[in-house]
Amino acid sequence: MPVDLLLQPVFAMAGWTFVMMVWMYATRLPAMMKLKIHPQKGQDTRELAQLLPKEVSRVANNYNHLFEQPTVFYVVCIAIVLMEHTDTVHIYCAWIYVMLRVFHSLVQATIDKVMLRFTLFSLSWLALGVMIMREILSML
Helix, strand or coil, rough: CHHHHHHHHHHHHHHHHHHHHHHHHHHHHHHHHHCCCCCHHCCCHHHHHHHHHHHHHHHHHHHCCCCCHHHHHHHHHHHHCCCCCCCCHHHHHHHHHHHHHHHHHHHHHCCCCCHHHHHHHHHHHHHHHHHHHHHHHHHH
C-alpha cells in the first residue's frame, strides 16, 4: 500500500493547524487594536486572554490544543509509515482522527459546548488509540 496515503491525513492535520493560526491572528490582532492592547501584553498569554473577548480567546485556546494530542498523532502516523505497516484500517483511522479534530476546533472556536467538545475529543482519541493498539499488538 502506498505510504503517502497515511501521510495525506498528517499533512491535512498540519494544514488545519495553519488555518487555525490564521484564524487566531485574524481575530486576535483586530481585537487587540480595538481594545488598544499593546503587543507586549502578549508576553504572558494568560494575561492576554483575560483582556480579550472570549470569542477571541477560544480560537487561540484551540490553536494551542493542536500542539497537544495531535503531536501523538503525527508521531504514530510517521512511525507506522517507517515500519511499513500502512494499511486501510490505519488510513481510515487517521482520516477519522483528522475530521474529528477539525470538528473539535470548529466547536471550540465558535459555540464552545464543552460536552460536544469532550465527545469529539474522546472519539478522536479512540481513532488514535486503535492505531496505537494495533501497532503495540503487532510488536508482541
